[in-house]
Amino acid sequence: MKTLALLLLLFSASSHAEIRPFVPGSLQQIQAEQAGKPFILALWSATCIHCPGELKTLAKLARRHPRLNIVLLATDTPDEAAQLEKLALGYGLGKQAQWVFADPQPEKLRYQIDRRWFGELPRTYFFDRNHQRTASSGVIPVEQLEHWVGEHVK
Template identity: 45%
Template structure:
């Protein structure tokens, strides 16, 4: 059966409306997911650096069972109060199944944006993707300069050392 030109145009218009509705729904879901935790795989380290668009930032690697990581979050909260434009990305080394608990901690310390959690690849591969020289000690904090250079620091960072590293990265004067 041959369709008329009018029927074809009506079908095309209906398909366009449906496609637009689907795209709007997807865009809305993407907007709602902005504060959700992303799953980190071995290619994510490059995506994280690229997502900061050549601006200095801090990458905080932590875990739910790391007592010392909580101290770093406390210091980071104070820093963000003084430097509200401080760009922070968090990476929990916990498995993706722990995302609800990770989200609770990040919400409590107001670091729920730009949050990641380890995916299902082997832990060693994911650690290597972050930094081939990192052996897994935590907390681990990376200070990135706008030009992509970075410094990694293991352990709890003192207030004076935060200031020193932030100056090196060009984040605070």
């Protein structure tokens, strides 16, 4: 019985990433973890109508480019972590780094991410190797994603 429990624990740990709380200072932590590497920060929500398509496209991109780093940031709450994990797994992004807003004032977190972002989703930030970033709101065309990956992910 203990062996079965251990195997289930190992399987679940390897099948998806833990969702971490996004609080003031978390963006700097994400950038430190991605130091010297280009990455995509994808902001989404379980209630966003256009987010599933965007996330499925990012999953396909990640499968075609295994060196691509994608960080998911849900603008929901930690109370919804189980649902967010399930959705990310279903979209094919279960192994990507995952975060969720964890502040009672989400506006404060939005402001720390980008003073010009007003909460529209999906919102995507492209960080190059030096962590210079560009932002895009709405669904991003596959061609634009492929172009960015071709330029930045080697």
